[in-house]
Every structure is written in structure tokens, then in C-alpha cells.
Amino acid sequence: MVLLLWLSGHAPVSAHAGSRPVYLDELHQQAKALGLAGRREWHVLLHYRSNLFGGYTSEQDDPGFFLSPQGKTDPEAELFATLARFFSQDLVGRSKQPAQCAFVARYNWLKTQLAFDETKLPEQTCERFQRWYADFEAIGLSLIFPSGFMNNPSSMFGHTFLRVDQKNQTPQTRILAYTINYAAELPPDAGIEYPFKGILGLYPGYFSTIPYYLKVQEYRDIENRDIWEYRLNLTPDQIRRVLMHTWEMGNATFDYYFFDENCSYHILALLDAADPSFRLAEDFPFYTIPADSMRAVLERQGLVGEVVYRPSRRTLVKRKREALSPEEEQWLRRLVEDPSEATREAFGALPQARRMLVLDTASDYLRVRGDGPSDMQKVWRERNRQILSARAEIHAPSTEMLVAPVVDRPDVGHQTRRVSVGGGWRNDRAFEEVAFRMAYHDLLDPEPGYTPDAQIEVLNVGLRHYHDSSQARLERFNAINIVSLSPMDGLFRAPSWKASIGMQTVRHGDCQLCSNGAFNAGLGGAIESRWLKREVWFAFAETEANYSKAYEERHRIGGGASIGLLADLTDRWKLLASGTYLRYALGEHGDDIRWTVAQRVSVLQNCAVRLEYNHRDRDNDVVFSIQMFF
Amino acid sequence: MKKVLLFSVVALFGMQAGLAMAANPDAGPGCGLGKLAWGDYSHQKNIAPQVLMATTNGTFGSQTFGISSGTSGCTNDGKVMAEHKTTMFAELNFENLSQEMAQGQGEHLASLAALMGVPAQHQGEFFAMAQEHYTTLVKAGEASPVAMVKALNATMAAHPVLAQAILK
Numbered sequence: 001m002v003l004l005l006w007l008s009g010h011a012p013v014s015a016h017a018g019s020r021p022v023y024l025d026e027l028h029q030q031a032k033a034l035g036l037a038g039r040r041e042w043h044v045l046l047h048y049r050s051n052l053f054g055g056y057t058s059e060q061d062d063p064g065f066f067l068s069p070q071g072k073t074d075p076e077a078e079l080f081a082t083l084a085r086f087f088s089q090d091l092v093g094r095s096k097q098p099a100q101c102a103f104v105a106r107y108n109w110l111k112t113q114l115a116f117d118e119t120k121l122p123e124q125t126c127e128r129f130q131r132w133y134a135d136f137e138a139i140g141l142s143l144i145f146p147s148g149f150m151n152n153p154s155s156m157f158g159h160t161f162l163r164v165d166q167k168n169q170t171p172q173t174r175i176l177a178y179t180i181n182y183a184a185e186l187p188p189d190a191g192i193e194y195p196f197k198g199i200l201g202l203y204p205g206y207f208s209t210i211p212y213y214l215k216v217q218e219y220r221d222i223e224n225r226d227i228w229e230y231r232l233n234l235t236p237d238q239i240r241r242v243l244m245h246t247w248e249m250g251n252a253t254f255d256y257y258f259f260d261e262n263c264s265y266h267i268l269a270l271l272d273a274a275d276p277s278f279r280l281a282e283d284f285p286f287y288t289i290p291a292d293s294m295r296a297v298l299e300r301q302g303l304v305g306e307v308v309y310r311p312s313r314r315t316l317v318k319r320k321r322e323a324l325s326p327e328e329e330q331w332l333r334r335l336v337e338d339p340s341e342a343t344r345e346a347f348g349a350l351p352q353a354r355r356m357l358v359l360d361t362a363s364d365y366l367r368v369r370g371d372g373p374s375d376m377q378k379v380w381r382e383r384n385r386q387i388l389s390a391r392a393e394i395h396a397p398s399t400e401m402l403v404a405p406v407v408d409r410p411d412v413g414h415q416t417r418r419v420s421v422g423g424g425w426r427n428d429r430a431f432e433e434v435a436f437r438m439a440y441h442d443l444l445d446p447e448p449g450y451t452p453d454a455q456i457e458v459l460n461v462g463l464r465h466y467h468d469s470s471q472a473r474l475e476r477f478n479a480i481n482i483v484s485l486s487p488m489d490g491l492f493r494a495p496s497w498k499a500s501i502g503m504q505t506v507r508h509g510d511c512q513l514c515s516n517g518a519f520n521a522g523l524g525g526a527i528e529s530r531w532l533k534r535e536v537w538f539a540f541a542e543t544e545a546n547y548s549k550a551y552e553e554r555h556r557i558g559g560g561a562s563i564g565l566l567a568d569l570t571d572r573w574k575l576l577a578s579g580t581y582l583r584y585a586l587g588e589h590g591d592d593i594r595w596t597v598a599q600r601v602s603v604l605q606n607c608a609v610r611l612e613y614n615h616r617d618r619d620n621d622v623v624f625s626i627q628m629f630f
Numbered sequence: 631m632k633k634v635l636l637f638s639v640v641a642l643f644g645m646q647a648g649l650a651m652a653a654n655p656d657a658g659p660g661c662g663l664g665k666l667a668w669g670d671y672s673h674q675k676n677i678a679p680q681v682l683m684a685t686t687n688g689t690f691g692s693q694t695f696g697i698s699s700g701t702s703g704c705t706n707d708g709k710v711m712a713e714h715k716t717t718m719f720a721e722l723n724f725e726n727l728s729q730e731m732a733q734g735q736g737e738h739l740a741s742l743a744a745l746m747g748v749p750a751q752h753q754g755e756f757f758a759m760a761q762e763h764y765t766t767l768v769k770a771g772e773a774s775p776v777a778m779v780k781a782l783n784a785t786m787a788a789h790p791v792l793a794q795a796i797l798k
Contacts, residue, residue, distance in 0.1 A: 095698035095707075102698075128698065128707055135709045170750070172740035176719070178709070181695075208695040209708040213723055213741070221726070250698025250707070356733075363729055371725075385768075388732035392764035397734035397757055 023120040027083050030114050037076035040276040045106050045245060047252075047269060048075055059269075061204075062253035064093040067103075082106055086121060093251035101126035102251055105244035105273065129247055136178060138239055140165035143230040143267070143304075144179065144212075145294055145410055146219040148451050157440060157456070158290035158410065159219075160264045162271075163212050163229070164243070171308075175213040180246050182207050182266040184256035205256030205266070207249040216310070222371050224314035228409055230294070231305040238274035245273035264293035271297070278303075289439060291410040291449065298411045311403040313368050317491075319403045320361040328358050333490055335362040339386035352394060359391040360398050365491060406452070413449025414606050414629040416440045422610075422625025426466070427507075433475065433623060435462040443483060443566055444576050444610065445629075446602040453485035453526070453536050453566065460502070466513075473513060478502030485538050485566070487528035496526045496538055507619050508550035517547040522562065535567040544582055551588040558584030560592075572602045592617050606630065716745045721775035728768045734761035746782065752795045759789055 036042055043049075046066075048056040058065075058072045066072055068081030085092060085099035086107060093102040100107045104126060110116070116123075142163040162180040169177060184203040219225040234242070254266065265288040268280040283296045298304050311319070324332060328350070334341045335358065341347060342359065350358070363384055370380035420435040438459035441450045457478055464475040481500035488494065499521040506516045522542030529535045543559045564578030579595040598612035606629040614621040695708045704714035720727065723738050730736030734757050743756045760767060763785050771778035786792040 096700070097698070132698070132707045132709055170740070172737040173744045175737055176741050176744065180697075207697050209697055210695045211710065211719075213719065213738070217723070217726070247698055250696065360733055363732070367725070367729070384729075388729060388768075389765065392732040392734075392761055395734070395758070395761060397754075397761070400735065 023117065024084055024087060027114055027116075027121075028080055031079060031083065031110075034113060036110070036113055037079045041109055042075060042079060044269070044272045044276045045109065045248070046071070046075065046078060059254060060252055061255050062094060062251065065248075065252050067092060067099060079110075083110065086110075089124065094253075095128075095250045097126070097128060098124055100124045101129050103248050104129050105241060105248050108244060129244075132247065133243060136164045136243065137167040138164045138243060139167045139169075139236075141232045141234055141239055141242060143232055143271075143294070143297060144215070145228045145230070145290060146215075146223075146225040147228070147407060147410060148225070148454070148456075158225075160267050160290045160293055161215065162242075162267060164209075165231075175211075175216055177212045178209045179212050179215055180207060180267075180270065181210050181215070182254075182263045203256045205254045205263075207246065207252065207266075220310060220312050221367065224312040224368065226312045226315055226405060226407060227310040228294075229308040229310060230297070231307070232271075232297075233302055233305045234274055242270055242274045245270060262288055264288045264290040268293055268296065287439075289416045291413055292416055294411045295415070307409060309403075309405050309409075311405065313364055313371075315406050316401075316403055317361060317364045317368060318406065320357065320364065320401060321491075323401070324358065324361065328354060329490075331358050332362055332365070335359070335387060336365055336383065336491070339383050339390065342387065342390040352396065353399075356391070356394055356396065356398050359387055359394075363387045363391065368492075407450065408448040410449045412605065414441075414446050414608075416629070418445075418627055418629050420610075420625040420627040422623050424621065424623035426621045427619060429466050429468055431464045431466045433462060433464045433625065435460070435625070437461075442481075443485075444574055444598055444600045446572075446600075446605070446608055447568075447574070448605075453487065455481065455483040457481040464505075473505070474503075474515070476502065476504040485526040485536055487526045487536055489528070493525075496524050496540070498522045498540060498542070506548065506550065506616065508548065508617070511550040514548050514550040516550070518544060520544045524562075533568040533570070535565060537563075537565050538578075539563045542580075542582075544584075546584075546587075553587045556584040556587035556590065558582050558586065558591075569599075573599065575599045716742070716779055717775050719745055720771070720779050724771050724775065724778075728764075728771060731760040731764050731767060734758060742782075746779075746786075747796050748786075748792065749795050752792060755789065755791050755795075756786075759785060759792065 031037065043056065047059045049059060051057055056073065056075055060066070060072065063072075066078055066081075067085045068074065068077040071078035071081065082099065082103065089098045091097055091102075092099050095102050101124060111123075142165055144161050144163050146159050148158045161182070163174070164178050164180065165174065166177050182205055184205045216227065219227055249270070256262065265281060265284055268284070268288070271280050272278050278300055280293075280296055280300070284293065321329065321332070331341070331347060331350070339362075347355065347358075366380050366384035366387060370377055370384055416439045418435075418437040420437075421433070422435075423430070423432045425431070437457055440456045440458060442455045442457055443453070458480055460476075460478040460481065462475040462477070463472050465472040479501050481502065483496075483498040485496045486492075486494040501519050503515055503517045505513050508514055508516075520542060522540035524538060524540035524542075526536050526538040529537065540562045541559070542562060543557075545555070545557045547555045560580060560582035562578055562580040564576065567575045569575055575598070577595075577597045580593070582592045582594075584590050584592070594614070594616045596612065596614045598610060598614075600608050600610045602608040608627045610623070610625050610627060612621075612623045612625075614623075694702060694705050696702075697708045699708055700706075704711050704718060710718055719742060723742075726736070726738040727742060730739040739757060739760060740753060743753055744750075748756045760782070763781075767778055767781055767785075770781040786796060
């Protein structure tokens with residue numbers, strides 16, 4: 001079949017062979033005169049970025065995306081090769097179509113710019129594209145942001161993709177719309193090496209049009225992530241340009257880099273095709289964090305319209321439980337343990353609307369449990385079936401509950417890079433300090449827009465200058481520092497955990513300011529109280545390994561425990577207090593007592609002040625700092 | 631565990647549709663999504679979550695829904711073929727659909743109604759009907775999505791209002 005197409009495709013080309021070069025030369029001249037190869041539109045479509053020392057390189061890594069062998073680095077050669085291929089029906093690219101169809105956005109742009117003469121360069125019909133395009137029934141685009149998910153390294157920072165809104169779509173049927181999603185393709189046996197390979201760009205990334213209902217299930221039902229939908233204000237022409245370029249991306253493969261060329265980056269690059277003056281991708285030369293990309297889109301005046309919140313099932317259960325009376329909560333707990341309780345007369349005595357609410361909450365809860373990884377999965381699912389059977393016997397529709405988000409819109413959050421300037425005393429020595437953190441959020445940072453009680457810090461560096469010494473020193477460095485607190489209650493009992501790797505400065509033996517490499521990991525639990533505003537109490541059993549020349553044998557390894565409290569005192573004022581006891585049994589023996597009291601007041605969305613007190617072994621350290629996010 | 635799932639989903643979606651159909655007439659038309667495909671898997675009542683685990687990492691997505699990727703199973707250039715839209719939706723959303731049928735409303739049920747051609751003004755009747763026949767429909771759905779869609783059609787045909795509404 002392909003062969004046939006190829007053969008039939010060839011015939012007219014050779015028939016035109018005589019007249020083609022003349023018109024092609026004309027087009028070349030015209031393109032040169034207009035400087036099309038240097039135009040922003042061309043660079044957006046081919047994903048060219050300017051090199052540090054002049055020239056351009058495309059971020060595209062699939063040779064089939066270019067029609068010239070020099071295409072990756074030569075915009076002009078690529079443009080000329082493209083024009084030449086438009087005369088031919090030869091199949092090109094991974095999608096195996098004639099060039100006019102495989103690169104339909106390039107064709108349309110060049111056609112407009114050069115006013116192609118149809119008699120000399122006949123337009124080909126692109127059935128595959130037409131069918132694909134028509135099937136969207138596109139009337140709009142929405143940018144979709146599922147919030148971060150702590151249990152998967154690839155999605156801790158969140159994700160972004162586009163949804164192609166359909167004509168006649170209602171709030172209820174919008175799950176039938178297609179999405180435009182960019183994701184890395186992992187080999188089925190991807191394991192522990194996955195994050196490392198991801199950072200190094202060793203996996204290929206592809207674009208796909210997964211139906212939105214599958215994405216909703218993935219995020220809302222399986223991973224329990226809230227979803228935010230941002231409707232974009234785009235003209236029909238802009239939408240058409242994005243979709244045409246999306247079609248071209250079927251020929252594309254990018255090396256997927258977690259930090260820079262990730263899902264968010266490529267989605268921004270697609271939006272640039274709508275209007276090259278957006279220059280969205282350019283905002284992110286080094287790395288792209290999904291929430292930052294949302295903020296970049298929002299900075300474009302008028303680009304974002306309505307914002308819709310779609311709660312995760314976990315949030316749904318939380319809000320529904322808040323609507324239950326204490327008696328109904330008791331029923332809920334009994335029903336999820338034994339669904340046959342629903343047949344009791346006492347339960348039947350509740351008003352019908354309340355019974356429906358309790359049963360629906362029970363079903364949602366059992367689904368949260370049943371979709372999670374657990375040996376109990378089968379049991380939870382069977383119980384859910386029984387609950388639903390009981391629910392179906394009440395012949396009345398449930399009322400859709402308006403669910404308020406637990407976490408604010410991601411775009412109201414602080415930016416993810418942070419710089420701090422401060423000063424204080426360590427024992428009796430005064431110092432000034434500057435610190436920089438590449439990403440992303442710690443327990444004390446202003447919480448709007450971020451997953452509560454969760455911390456992910458990547459590359460955090462602190463430099464200090466002590467007044468009585470001549471030079472500054474690297475006070476601390478954290479490659480990664482993660483804390484996930486999950487408050488437990490009668491129904492949810494997930495563990496809390498933490499892990500960090502880095503170095504800090506300690507006083508030990510004769511050494512006053514000693515660098516100390518440290519690895520720490522802990523597993524524990526947390527509970528929530530609402531005495532003042534909201535408090536989270538936590539405890540960890542943990543293990544720690546230290547490496548420093550201050551220790552005999554240069555190392556020590558031990559274990560211990562931490563307890564702590566994270567409290568919202570007001571909307572802007574937050575407190576973190578914790579105490580740790582560690583005993584080292586390997587390497588240098590000994591023990592260590594640490595405690596810390598830190599508080600933060602947020603001043604603006606991207607500005608906060610902190611006062612921290614740290615006690616460690618025999619060190620006492622007080623720092624006051626101002627922090628800016630950018 | 632997750633690895634096994636990923637692997638099976640990739641393998642199964644790549645499978646020749648004809649194979650699945652030949653071995654199990656109830657397996658649904660040509661998608662490779664049929665019951666049989668999941669026969670070796672212990673939780674075969676819940677296909678969607680397993681499919682989803684694979685989409686999480688994009689594997690499934692780029693194979694089945696890859697843009698301009700040609701024809702694979704029940705998709706064409708990444709778009710679900712018109713004749714498979716309803717069954718595929720019913721299959722991949724079975725958990726959500728059974729919950730919403732029991733509750734007599736919801737977006738998945740509304741979307742299924744739209745796919746089946748139920749006019750918006752008769753959505754309420756469709757919801758009530760699904761709730762009333764919850765047990766039968768879910769039992770059919772556990773056998774196969776095709777059976778559930780068939781059962782829904784049969785119930786609608788016997789419904790005084792809906793039978794007229796879908797004929798129009």
C-alpha cells in the first residue's frame with residue numbers, strides 16, 4: 001500500500017520536473033529577499049534556539065524532522081530543502097507523508113509568506129491531517145496543570161499538558177476532549193536508574209493525544225492530584241496554528257530532560273506556535289518547573305480566561321467528610337469496614353439525602369484505597385461494590401457537591417528559585433550569609449499554591465562570612481532534601497518520610513568550623529490538630545551517615561528519632577520546631593542532640609523573612625534572613 | 631508489580647486485534663482491549679487502572695495515541711476510531727461509570743450518554759434508568775464493555791421516553 005502511494009506519488013512529480021526548478025528558484029530568491037529563514041516564525045516551527053556564540057541549533061533530535069541534512073543547525077538550508085520537497089509527493093518523516101502534509105504548519109506559513117502559485121506548486125490534499133484535525137472539533141485550548149505528586153520522582157513538581165476543547169462540550173462532557181501531552185517513553189523495565197537517566201536526557205519524549213478522561217483518571221483517581229484547568233483566550237487562527245504544529249510534532253522526538261526540556265517546556269513551545277510573539281519558551285533557558293510555566297502564561301496579558309478546579313478524589317473525600325455530622329462520620333467508618341451496616345434500621349432512619357452523602361463518601365473513600373497499591377485492594381473494591389449496590393437502591397440522583405480546593409491555584413504561589421540574605425551569630429561569632437536555592441519549596445516557605453506539608457529542595461547552597469575571619473566559607477550545601485508529612489486520621493494512615501543528602505558545618509572536637517557530609521533518611525507519621533489555626537505534629541525514626549575529617553576514622557553512622565511541630569500561627573506566620581536525638585554506633589561512637597525553632601513571615605507573594613535558631617551538639621546558631629523568590 | 635503491568639499493557643496494545651477477537655467473541659471489536667487480553671492478569675475486573683499505570687509514564691500514550699503514528703489497534707494517527715469510541719470509553723471508565731450509575735449522575739455517565747446519542751434534555755431519564763438497572767448493567771460490564779453497551783441499548787429500547795429520543 002505504501003509502495004503504491006509512493007509510486008503514484010512519483011508520477012506527477014516527474015511530469016512537472018521541467019517547470020519545477022524554475023519556480024523553485026523563484027521561491028528561493030523571494031524567501032532570501034524576505035529573510036524568511038531568519039524569521040521568528042520559522043525558528044519556532046523548527047525549534048531553533050540561538051547558540052551562545054552565534055548560529056542556531058534545533059532542540060529537535062529526530063533526523064526525520066528536518067528535510068535538509070544540515071537542518072538541525074542551518075535554518076536557511078532547511079527552508080530551501082523544505083520548499084524543494086513541497087513539489088514532491090515522496091513520503092518523509094516518521095509519519096510517512098508527503099512533505100506538505102507531514103509539515104503542514106511550515107507549508108501554510110510559507111504559502112502565506114511567498115503566495116505560492118497553485119498552478120506551479122499544486123497543493124496536495126492531506127487526508128490524514130484533515131481527518132485528525134476535524135476529529136478535535138476544536139473551539140479552544142486549555143492548559144491543564146495536575147499538582148505535584150510526592151510519590152513519583154518524575155511528577156513531584158507537577159505536570160502540564162493541553163486540552164483541545166470541543167465544540168458543544170459541556171462541563172460534564174469535557175472529559176471526552178483530547179489532550180496534547182508530551183511525555184518520556186520509558187522502557188518497560190525502567191527501575192531505580194529512571195530519575196538519573198531522566199536528568200541526563202536519555203529517554204526519548206513524544207507527543208500524543210490521550211483522551212482527557214484517561215488523564216483525569218490518572219491524576220484524580222490513581223495519583224490523587226488536584227487538577228487546574230486554565231482556559232486560554234486564543235483566536236481560531238491561533239488554535240489552528242497550534243494544532244497544525246502539533247501534527248508536525250508527530251515526526252518529532254526530543255531527548256526528555258526532567259529539568260529543562262520537560263513536558264512544560266515543550267507545551268510552552270507549542271503555544272509559541274500560536275503566536276510567535278508570546279515568546280513563552282524563551283522564559284526558561286535553564287529549567288522549567290510546571291508551576292513557573294503556569295505563571296509565565298498568566299503574565300501574558302489576557303491569555304488566560306476561566307480557571308476551573310477539579311478536585312482529586314482524596315480532596316473530595318476530605319470535603320465530603322467535613323460536611324458530615326459526628327454521627328454520620330461514625331456511620332462512614334462502620335460502612336467502610338462492613339458495608340452490610342447499610343442494611344441496619346438505624347442507618348435507614350437517617351434522612352435520605354444524608355444516607356446518600358454517607359454512602360457516596362464511603363464509595364469515594366473505598367476507591368481511594370482500592371486504586372492505591374495495597375494487598376487489600378481486592379477487599380476495598382469488593383466493599384465498594386457492596387456500597388454501590390446499597391446506594392443504587394435509593395432511587396435518587398446525588399447532588400454534585402461544590403468542592404473548595406485545599407491548596408490554592410498554583411499560579412498564586414511563590415516562584416521556585418530563592419535567594420536569601422541575612423546575618424546572625426554562631427556561638428559568639430557574628431556572620432553575614434547569602435544562600436541560593438535552585439528549587440522548589442520547603443516546609444516553611446509561603447504555602448499558597450503548594451502541596452501542604454511537603455518539601456522538595458534541590459541544590460541549596462549557603463555561603464557565610466564570619467567577621468573574625470578573612471574569607472567566606474561554604475556553610476552548607478544540599479543536593480536534595482525532601483520531606484513529606486501525611487497527617488493520619490481515622491481513615492487515612494499513610495506514612496511520612498524524609499531523605500536528604502548534602503553537607504553542613506559542625507563544631508566537633510578541636511575543629512571549630514568543620515565540613516560534614518551527611519545523608520539522612522527517616523520514616524514516621526504525622527497528625528493534624530486545629531487548636532490555633534492548623535498544626536501538624538510529626539515523629540520520625542531515622543538513620544544518618546556522616547563523613548568529616550573531624551571524626552575518628554572520618555565517619556560515623558547511626559540512628560535515632562525526631563519529633564516536631566509545623567504550625568500556621570496566622571495566614572502569613574508559620575512556625576517549625578523540631579528536636580532530634582541520634583546515636584552513632586559505627587565509625588566514631590557518640591551521640592548528637594539537635595533542636596531547631598524557625599519561623600517565617602511572608603511579606604509578598606515572592607518575599608518572606610525568617611528567624612531561625614539551631615542547636616546542634618555544642619553549636620548555637622541564630623540567623624535572621626530576607627528571602628526573595630524569582 | 632508496576633513493571634509487570636507496564637510490560638503487559640505495551641505487549642497487549644501492540645497485539646493483533648484479530649487474535650483477541652478470534653479467541654473470545656465477547657472481547658470487543660478490534661482494539662486489543664478485550665477481556666481476553668487481560669485474562670492472565672489477576673485483577674481483570676479493573677482494566678482501567680492498569681492501563682492508566684502505563685499512561686502515567688507515557689508508554690501507553692505514545693504507542694496508542696501517538697500523533698500521526700498511523701493505525702494501531704483501535705486508534706488512527708492517535709485518534710480513537712469512531713466505531714470504537716463508545717466501547718473504549720465504557721471499558722476504560724468502568725469503575726467511574728459503575729459508581730456514577732449507582733449514584734444516578736456524574737460526568738462519565740453524562741459523557742457515555744452523549745456518545746450513545748442521548749439528547750441532553752433526556753439525560754435525567756438516562757441517569758435514572760442506569761441507576762434502576764445498576765445490578766444488571768454492572769454485571770454485564772464485568773463480562774465485557776460491549777455487553778454493557780448492549781445492555782444499555784436494550785434497556786433504552788424498552789424505555790418509554792428514551793426509546794423515542796434516540797430514534798430521532
